[in-house]
Amino acid sequence: MSASSPVVEFTDVAKRFGDAPPVLSGITLCAQSNEFISLIGPSGCGKSTLLRLIAGLSPVSGGKLLVGGRPPAQEASDLAFVFQEPTLLPWLTVRRNIEVMLRLRHTPADRRRALADEALSLVRLTSLATHYPRQLSGGQKMRVSIARALTLEPKLLLLDEPFGALDEMTRDHLNEELLAIRERQRWTAFFVTHSVAEAVFLSTRIAVLAANPGHIVHEVPVDLPYPRTPETRLSPAYQTLVAKVSLLLRSVEVSTPHAA
Amino acid sequence: MSRRALSFLLPVLAGAFFIGLWYVVRLQVIAADQRFLLPAPDAILRAMGERAPMLWSATLNTATGALLGFGGAVALSFTLALGLSLSPLVRASFYPYLMVLQLTPVIVLAPILILWVGPGLKSVVIITFLICFFPLVVNTTQGLISTDRNLVDLFRMSRASRLQEIFLLRVPSALPYFFTGLRIAATLAPIGAIVGDAYAGNSGGGQGGLGFLTIIFSAQFQLPALFATAAVSCLLGFVFAGAVVGLSWLALRQWHDSYQRKDL
Numbered sequence A: 001m002s003a004s005s006p007v008v009e010f011t012d013v014a015k016r017f018g019d020a021p022p023v024l025s026g027i028t029l030c031a032q033s034n035e036f037i038s039l040i041g042p043s044g045c046g047k048s049t050l051l052r053l054i055a056g057l058s059p060v061s062g063g064k065l066l067v068g069g070r071p072p073a074q075e076a077s078d079l080a081f082v083f084q085e086p087t088l089l090p091w092l093t094v095r096r097n098i099e100v101m102l103r104l105r106h107t108p109a110d111r112r113r114a115l116a117d118e119a120l121s122l123v124r125l126t127s128l129a130t131h132y133p134r135q136l137s138g139g140q141k142m143r144v145s146i147a148r149a150l151t152l153e154p155k156l157l158l159l160d161e162p163f164g165a166l167d168e169m170t171r172d173h174l175n176e177e178l179l180a181i182r183e184r185q186r187w188t189a190f191f192v193t194h195s196v197a198e199a200v201f202l203s204t205r206i207a208v209l210a211a212n213p214g215h216i217v218h219e220v221p222v223d224l225p226y227p228r229t230p231e232t233r234l235s236p237a238y239q240t241l242v243a244k245v246s247l248l249l250r251s252v253e254v255s256t257p258h259a260a
Numbered sequence B: 001m002s003r004r005a006l007s008f009l010l011p012v013l014a015g016a017f018f019i020g021l022w023y024v025v026r027l028q029v030i031a032a033d034q035r036f037l038l039p040a041p042d043a044i045l046r047a048m049g050e051r052a053p054m055l056w057s058a059t060l061n062t063a064t065g066a067l068l069g070f071g072g073a074v075a076l077s078f079t080l081a082l083g084l085s086l087s088p089l090v091r092a093s094f095y096p097y098l099m100v101l102q103l104t105p106v107i108v109l110a111p112i113l114i115l116w117v118g119p120g121l122k123s124v125v126i127i128t129f130l131i132c133f134f135p136l137v138v139n140t141t142q143g144l145i146s147t148d149r150n151l152v153d154l155f156r157m158s159r160a161s162r163l164q165e166i167f168l169l170r171v172p173s174a175l176p177y178f179f180t181g182l183r184i185a186a187t188l189a190p191i192g193a194i195v196g197d198a199y200a201g202n203s204g205g206g207q208g209g210l211g212f213l214t215i216i217f218s219a220q221f222q223l224p225a226l227f228a229t230a231a232v233s234c235l236l237g238f239v240f241a242g243a244v245v246g247l248s249w250l251a252l253r254q255w256h257d258s259y260q261r262k263d264l
C-alpha cells in the first residue's frame, strides 16, 4: 500500500444477500493511510457487513471496492479483524491465543514469540500470559483479542464494536490504550461503535449511516489533535463534536423506519 | 463441619439408611411367605461370594463386549460426524437412516445377527456398537457444526487449511458436545452388552456374560444370585461412566466453564 493511494476505496458499493432488498447501497468512502474512521448508525444498518466486505469475507454485489489498490481478499496478510465478542479459543492460554493466527501463517517460532511478547506488553497483559480466557474479565479478554490482531502487524485494522459489551470506565480506558498503541504502530482503522463519545474520542473522521438500505448520510471530520488524553474529553471542542454527532445520529434514527 | 467431610458423609449415611429401610420393608411390610422375593442384602452378598468365579468371568466377558462395541462406536461415529459436519445436505440424507439403526429393537436385531455372525462375542459387540452409535454421532456432529462463526472467519483470514480448521478449531470446540455423547454411550454400553448377551450371547465354554447368567439364574429361580448379578452389572456401569467422567475432566477442566471452580 503506497502512501499516495487510498488504503480503502468504496465507489458506489452495494451489498445484497440473495433476493432480499439491499443491505448497503451507494457507499462511497475513501480511507487514507493512518486514518481512523468510525462508523456509527442504527443497528441493522449494515456496519458489520461493511467491515466484512473490506475483509473479503463477503463479496460486494455492485460498485467497486479496492483495498490497498486491489479487490478485497480474505487472505490479505496486512489486515486484522477484531469482533464484538473476544472470539478467543477457550482451550488455549492467553499466549497461545495470541500466537494462533501466526501459527496458522507459519511464522517461525522465535518470531512468533517476539511478536506475542510485544503485543502482550502493548495491552499490558504480560502477567496473565498463562491464564485461560475464562479466568479473565471482559475487558481483559478484549485486550487479548486486540493483542492477537496486533501480532499480525496489520496495515488495516477492522474493529466491530469491540468495546460494546464493556462498562463505560473500562471502555474509556481501552480507548486511551488503543490510541496509545496507535502512536507506536501505524495502521488505518475502521471502527464500528454505538457510542458517539467513543467515536469522537478515537477518530479522525466519523461516518454516520442510515438504514434500509444502509448508506452514509454524514461524514464528520474530527479535528482534535492527537495524542488525545482523558483531558480531551473535557475540552469544549470535544463536547461540541459529541453534541453535533449525537444530533445527526438522532435525526438518522428517527427518520429510519425500524425493521420489525 | 467442612463441606468436604459432609460431601463424603452424606452419601454414606444415605446408603446406610437405604439398607436399613430395605430390612424394615423385608421384615415388616412383606408377608413371611413372600419374603424370598426380596432377598436380604447379606444374602445377596453371600450369593455374590459363592458365585464369585462365575460372576467374575461373566463380568469380564460382558466388559470385553461392551468395551469393544463402545470403542468401535466412538471411532466410527467420530469419523462419520466429521463427514456429516461438512454440509446440511449430507446430514439431511444420512440422519433418517441413522434413526433406523437407533429405532430397531435389539430383540429383532438379535436373531438376524445370530444368523449372520453366529452367537457370541461378535454379536454382543455389534449390538453394543449399535446402541452406542447414535448418541455419539448426533452429539459430535452437533458440536462440529456449532463452532463460533467469527472464529471460523478468523481461521480463514489466516489462510488456515481445511484440515487445520477441522483439527485446530472444530474438533476442540466440539469436545464438550463429544463428551456429552460419550457419557450417554458409556452408560448404554454395559446395558447394551448385557442385553445383547441375553439375546445373542454364547452359552458354551464359560463364554457367557452377565446377560446369560441372568437368564440362568432366573430360570433356576435363584433370587439372591439374580440380585447379585444386578449389583455387579451396576458396578460395571459405574466403572464405564466413571472412566468417561475422568477422561472428560482431564480434557476439559482447564478451560471449560462446566469445570469452573465456584467461589465458596
Ligand SMILES: Nc1ncnc2c1ncn2[C@@H]1O[C@H](COP(=O)(O)OP(=O)(O)O)[C@@H](O)[C@H]1O
Pocket: A017, A023, A042, A043, A044, A045, A046, A047, A048, A049, A050
Ligand atoms: N449473512 C447474511 N445473510 C443475510 N442477511 C444478512 C447477513 N448478514 C447480515 N444480514 C442482514 O444485513 C443487515 C445488516 O446487518 P449488519 O451488517 O450486521 O448490521 P449492523 O452491524 O449495522 O447492526 C441486517 O438486516 C441483517 O439481517
Ligand SMILES: [Mg+2]
Pocket: A047, A048, A049, A160
Ligand atoms: Mg454489527
